[in-house]
Amino acid sequence: MSTKYTIGVDYGTQSGRAVLVDLSDGREVADHVTPYPHHVIDERLPGSGKKLEHDWALQHPDDYLEVLRQSVPAVVRESGIDPSDIIGIGIDFTACTMLPVDAEGVPLCLKPELQDHPHSWVKLWKHHAAQPEADLINKIAAERGEAFLPRYGGKISSEWMIAKVWQILNEAPEIYDRTDLFLEATDWVISQMTGRIVRNSCTAGYKAIWHKKEGYPDKAFFKALDPRLESLTETKLRGDVIPLGTNAGGLTEPMAAMMGLKPGVAVAVGNVDAHAAVPAVGVVSPGKLVMAMGTSICHMLLGTEEKQVEGMCGVVEDGIIPGLFGYEAGQSAVGDIFEWYVEEALPAYVRDAAASKGLGVHAWLEKEAALYHPGETGLLALDWWNGNRSVLVDTNLTGVILGMTLLTKPQEIYRALLEATAFGTRKIVDAFHSSGVSVDALYACGGLPQKNRLLMQIYADVTGREIFVADSKQTPALGAAIFAAVAAGEEAGGYDTVIAAAEKMARVKEETFKPIPENVEIYEHLYQEYNLLHDYFGRGANDVMKRLKSMKKSVE
Numbered sequence: 406m407s408t409k410y411t412i413g414v415d416y417g418t419q420s421g422r423a424v425l426v427d428l429s430d431g432r433e434v435a436d437h438v439t440p441y442p443h444h445v446i447d448e449r450l451p452g453s454g455k456k457l458e459h460d461w462a463l464q465h466p467d468d469y470l471e472v473l474r475q476s477v478p479a480v481v482r483e484s485g486i487d488p489s490d491i492i493g494i495g496i497d498f499t500a501c502t503m504l505p506v507d508a509e510g511v512p513l514c515l516k517p518e519l520q521d522h523p524h525s526w527v528k529l530w531k532h533h534a535a536q537p538e539a540d541l542i543n544k545i546a547a548e549r550g551e552a553f554l555p556r557y558g559g560k561i562s563s564e565w566m567i568a569k570v571w572q573i574l575n576e577a578p579e580i581y582d583r584t585d586l587f588l589e590a591t592d593w594v595i596s597q598m599t600g601r602i603v604r605n606s607c608t609a610g611y612k613a614i615w616h617k618k619e620g621y622p623d624k625a626f627f628k629a630l631d632p633r634l635e636s637l638t639e640t641k642l643r644g645d646v647i648p649l650g651t652n653a654g655g656l657t658e659p660m661a662a663m664m665g666l667k668p669g670v671a672v673a674v675g676n677v678d679a680h681a682a683v684p685a686v687g688v689v690s691p692g693k694l695v696m697a698m699g700t701s702i703c704h705m706l707l708g709t710e711e712k713q714v715e716g717m718c719g720v721v722e723d724g725i726i727p728g729l730f731g732y733e734a735g736q737s738a739v740g741d742i743f744e745w746y747v748e749e750a751l752p753a754y755v756r757d758a759a760a761s762k763g764l765g766v767h768a769w770l771e772k773e774a775a776l777y778h779p780g781e782t783g784l785l786a787l788d789w790w791n792g793n794r795s796v797l798v799d800t801n802l803t804g805v806i807l808g809m810t811l812l813t814k815p816q817e818i819y820r821a822l823l824e825a826t827a828f829g830t831r832k833i834v835d836a837f838h839s840s841g842v843s844v845d846a847l848y849a850c851g852g853l854p855q856k857n858r859l860l861m862q863i864y865a866d867v868t869g870r871e872i873f874v875a876d877s878k879q880t881p882a883l884g885a886a887i888f889a890a891v892a893a894g895e896e897a898g899g900y901d902t903v904i905a906a907a908e909k910m911a912r913v914k915e916e917t918f919k920p921i922p923e924n925v926e927i928y929e930h931l932y933q934e935y936n937l938l939h940d941y942f943g944r945g946a947n948d949v950m951k952r953l954k955s956m957k958k959s960v961e
C-alpha cells in the first residue's frame with residue numbers, strides 16, 4: 406500500500422492552521438496558517454459596529470470555513486501529494502467556543518435580521534460575561550449536592566456551555582427561542598464537512614457536564630436553575646455524543662471540491678486543541694502533565710481512576726485517550742499576559758532598544774530578564790489578568806504586581822509576569838499530585854515553548870520537574886491528524902487505536918529543560934509568598950478585586 410496521509414486542522418484563538426501528516430512516522434509534510442479575517446471580536450460587532458460590553462469575546466463562524474478554504478488546499482498543493490492518498494481529516498478547536506444555529510445548522514449571526522444582536526454570534530472560550538450565571542450554577546448545584554460538581558473541581562466555569570446558554574436566555578430570550586441547537590464550534594465545523602451533526606464526547610464531557618455513564622444532570626437540576634431550562638438537554642443540547650477518534654461521516658462532495666480532497670474521506674469527530682495535543686507528544690499513560698502553552702495554558706493529565714482534585718476543570722472518562730480518565734486544569738491567560746504587557750504597558754524606549762539590536766520586543770525582554778537570578782527583581786505577581794481558571798475558578802479575580810519602586814525596570818516586570826504564570830502552573834501541579842493523580846514530568850507544546858527559553862527554564866525551576874518539549878510546532882494539529890488516522894481505520898491505511906497511532910506519529914525534542922537546584926530552592930520560598938497572596942486575594946479574605954471590577958463595569 407502506498408504511504409497514506411491525513412490532515413489535522415487546529416483552530417486557535419487568533420488563527421487556524423492545517424498540517425498534512427505522513428502516517429508512517431508523523432512527519433509534517435506541509436503546513437499553512439490562516440489568520441481569522443475578523444480576529445477576536447471583543448469591542449464592536451462586525452457590520453453594525455455595535456459596542457460590546459466588558460468581558461465579551463466573540464468570533465465569526467465564516468472565519469472557520471475560511472481556514473478550510475485557504476489552508477487545506479494550500480497544504481495539499483504544497484505537498485504535491487495525490488489526494489487519493491489522503492485518507493482522513495480531523496480538527497481540534499478552542500473550547501467551549503459555542504454558537505446558536507437554526508434547524509438547518511445555519512449560525513444565527515449569519516441571518517441578516519440577527520446580525521446586530523451580540524448574542525447571535527459565536528461565543529469564544531474566553532467570553533467571560535456569563536460569570537453571574539456560573540456563580541448561580543455553582544451555588545444551586547452545591548445546595549442540591551449535585552454529584553457532578555466534584556468532577557469539575559467543585560465549580561463550573563463561566564467559559565462553559567451551560568453558563569453561556571443561560572446568559573443568552575437571560576439577556577436575549579428571543580435569540581434563545583430562535584435557536585434550534587447550541588453547538589460547540591468544533592461540532593459545527595464537522596457538521597459543515599459531513600452534513601451531519603454529532604457531538605464529541607470531549608467537549609460534551611468537559612464543557613457541558615455530560616458523563617459517559619450518567620449522561621447530563623437530570624431535568625430537576627436545570628429546572629432549579631431556571632424553569633425555562635428544564636428540557637435544555639433534550640432540546641437545544643440534544644444529539645448523539647460520539648467518542649473521540651470515531652468517523653463522524655464522509656466528507657461531502659462540495660466540501661471535498663472546496664478543499665481539494667476526495668469526497669467520502671473519513672472526518673474525525675471534533676476535538677479540543679489541548680486534548681488533541683496529548684497523544685501528539687506521545688503521552689498515552691499517567692504521570693505526565695501536558696501543557697498546551699499559548700494564549701492560555703491547558704494542563705492535561707491521564708489517570709486510571711476518577712479522583713477529586715480541587716479546582717480542576719474536569720475529569721472525563723475517555724475524554725483524552727480512550728480507556729483512561731482525562732484530567733484538565735488551566736490558566737486562562739499566559740501568553741495573553743505577556744502580550745498585554747508588550748502592547749499596553751511597555752515604555753517606548755524598549756521598542757527602540759530592541760529595534761536597535763535587531764530583536765523583537767519579547768526577545769529583548771527575555772534576554773534582559775535572563776540576566777536576573779530568581780528573586781532579584783524584588784517583584785512578585787499574581788497571574789490573574791484574565792481571572793483564575795484553576796484552582797480558584799473565578800473570572801472576577803485580577804492581576805497584581807507587588808514590590809514596584811521608582812527603579813523597577815520593564816524587564817523586571819516581564820520576568821515577574823513569566824514567574825507568576827509558572828507559580829500558577831505549580832499550584833495546579835500540586836493540586837493534582839496531592840490528590841493522588843501523580844505528576845512526574847511535564848510535556849510542553851504550543852507556541853510558547855518555541856518562543857521563550859527563559860520561560861521554560863523558569864517553569865522547570867518553579868515546578869521542580871523536567872520538561873519535555875514537543876518536536877512539532879503544530880502539536881494540536883498533529884494530534885487532530887492522529888485522530889483522523891484512527892477515524893480512517895487500519896484497513897484504509899490508518900490506525901486502530903490512538904495509542905498505536907501515537908506510537909508511530911508522536912515525538913518530543915531530545916533537549917529537555919531540567920530544574921536547576923539552586924533556582925528551585927529560591928523559587929520554593931517565593932512560591933510560599935505567592936501562596937499567601939493567592940489565598941488572601943483568592944479565597945475570600947479580601948474581595949477587593951471583585952469590588953474594583955464591579956466599579957469598573959458600572960463606570961464604563
Ligand SMILES: Nc1ncnc2c1ncn2[C@@H]1O[C@H](COP(=O)(O)OP(=O)(O)O)[C@@H](O)[C@H]1O
Nearest residue numbers: 417418699700740741743744767851852856857
Ligand atoms: N517571545 C515570546 N515570549 C512570550 N510570549 C510570547 C512570545 N511571543 C509571543 N508570545 C505570546 O504567545 C501567545 C500566542 O501563542 P500561540 O501558541 O502562538 O497562540 P495560540 O494560543 O493562539 O495558539 C500570545 O499571547 C503572545 O503574546
Ligand SMILES: O=C(CO)[C@@H](O)[C@@H](O)COP(=O)(O)O
Nearest residue numbers: 417418499500679699700701
Ligand atoms: O479551554 C481550552 C481547552 O479546554 C482551550 O481551548 C482554551 O484555553 C484556548 O486555548 P489556546 O490558548 O487558544 O490554545
